[in-house]
Amino acid sequence: MDEKEAPPLRRRGERMRQAVLAATVDLLASQGMAATTVAAVARAAGVHETSVYRRWKTRENLIFDALAHHSDHALPTPDTGDVRADLTALFTALARYLATPAGTALLHLGTVRGEDDLEEGRRSYWSTRLERAEALVRRGIDRGELATDTDPHLTVEAVTGPLLARVLLTGEPLEETLVPRLVDLVLDGARAPRRQDRRQDRPDGS
Amino acid sequence: MDEKEAPPLRRRGERMRQAVLAATVDLLASQGMAATTVAAVARAAGVHETSVYRRWKTRENLIFDALAHHSDHALPTPDTGDVRADLTALFTALARYLATPAGTALLHLGTVRGEDDLEEGRRSYWSTRLERAEALVRRGIDRGELATDTDPHLTVEAVTGPLLARVLLTGEPLEETLVPRLVDLVLDGARAPRRQDRRQDRPDGS
Numbered sequence: 115m116d117e118k119e120a121p122p123l124r125r126r127g128e129r130m131r132q133a134v135l136a137a138t139v140d141l142l143a144s145q146g147m148a149a150t151t152v153a154a155v156a157r158a159a160g161v162h163e164t165s166v167y168r169r170w171k172t173r174e175n176l177i178f179d180a181l182a183h184h185s186d187h188a189l190p191t192p193d194t195g196d197v198r199a200d201l202t203a204l205f206t207a208l209a210r211y212l213a214t215p216a217g218t219a220l221l222h223l224g225t226v227r228g229e230d231d232l233e234e235g236r237r238s239y240w241s242t243r244l245e246r247a248e249a250l251v252r253r254g255i256d257r258g259e260l261a262t263d264t265d266p267h268l269t270v271e272a273v274t275g276p277l278l279a280r281v282l283l284t285g286e287p288l289e290e291t292l293v294p295r296l297v298d299l300v301l302d303g304a305r306a307p308r309r310q311d312r313r314q315d316r317p318d319g320s
Numbered sequence: 321m322d323e324k325e326a327p328p329l330r331r332r333g334e335r336m337r338q339a340v341l342a343a344t345v346d347l348l349a350s351q352g353m354a355a356t357t358v359a360a361v362a363r364a365a366g367v368h369e370t371s372v373y374r375r376w377k378t379r380e381n382l383i384f385d386a387l388a389h390h391s392d393h394a395l396p397t398p399d400t401g402d403v404r405a406d407l408t409a410l411f412t413a414l415a416r417y418l419a420t421p422a423g424t425a426l427l428h429l430g431t432v433r434g435e436d437d438l439e440e441g442r443r444s445y446w447s448t449r450l451e452r453a454e455a456l457v458r459r460g461i462d463r464g465e466l467a468t469d470t471d472p473h474l475t476v477e478a479v480t481g482p483l484l485a486r487v488l489l490t491g492e493p494l495e496e497t498l499v500p501r502l503v504d505l506v507l508d509g510a511r512a513p514r515r516q517d518r519r520q521d522r523p524d525g526s
Contacts, residue, residue, distance in 0.1 A: 278485045283446045305508055
């Protein structure tokens with residue numbers, strides 16, 4: 115074996131990981147959750163079943179990792195200069211994704227249950243995604259659209275929490291008007307306006 | 321058997337149900353989740369195991385029902401005349417309950433997974449609880465504290481969604497300041513004040 119030609123072990127490992135994750139996403143999309151077994155994934159990716167188990171331990175971990183990886187392509191990172199428009203665009207895309215079978219499965223597989231050693235991976239997955247959305251809120255603060263003491267983390271949670279809770283607990287649909295209404299509520303507040311109709315302050319005059 | 325003395329079948333069924341649920345809650349509290357098996361519950365309640373399975377089908381359904389039943393006693397229904405105080409009191413109690421092992425288990429067992437025929441029971445459990453909280457928001461609208469076009473359902477979701485998402489997904493703690501900050505965000509909004517510091521409008525002047 116030519117040492118110069120051989121890819122470093124890490125790179126081969128990463129290439130194997132990408133092939134397995136891509137095969138998992140393909141199988142989920144074409145055959146559905148039940149047909150996405152470790153055996154079927156290994157066959158499609160051209161790797162040994164034992165290699166898959168060595169890396170992911172369980173079928174659930176594999177599918178979560180594949181969906182988590184895949185979801186990043188489904189979400190935009192809008193930067194229109196208007197915090198209301200940015201938040202509405204990002205979270206509308208999130209709501210549409212969560213309403214798909216892949217998005218719903220991602221949420222269920224991503225719940226923290228203290229069951230396995232990949233728990234930390236699940237938690238950090240959600241934290242990273244929340245932080246990305248927080249950047250949009252921070253830009254709104256910097257532009258003077260939001261109060262200077264706005265908590266970006268809390269603001270993102272107040273809009274995303276209801277979406278996650280609907281999918282996981284109540285089963286209520288994520289209708290198209292839900293995200294715009296949530297963004298309006300969190301930006302404008304439910305409190306009755308005092309001096310004048312607060313809505314007249316809104317840049318779009320709506 | 322004296323017909324006059326015999327309780328109607330429904331009442332006996334309800335009495336059996338209450339005994340089994342009480343035994344389940346007792347076992348959960350004293351022995352923990354793993355020890356709360358159908359066999360142990362049946363023994364403690366003095367009923368046949370088969371009666372438990374006939375009614376609840378699975379151990380998970382039984383534990384969910386017991387916790388759901390129990391949780392109602394943990395939550396107050398405040399009516400202080402101030403919507404901010406009412407929402408803060410109710411949801412602080414909810415957050416404290418969700419942070420307990422029983423509360424966390426209730427959330428996990430209560431997720432909608434399309435797996436069994438008690439799904440509808442889970443969904444309606446959450447809907448009923450949300451509706452109770454909505455009554456607090458409606459009183460705030462009636463008193464003129466909240467804008468007349470406030471959506472009570474959405475308002476409750478914006479405060480509770482983040483609590484549920486933290487327990488189920490991110491594993492972030494439900495710190496004591498979380499609920500007051502969420503209630504403030506949802507009532508006051510994150511938008512920058514235009515004419516004067518909006519916080520000066522707040523009844524408590526904080």
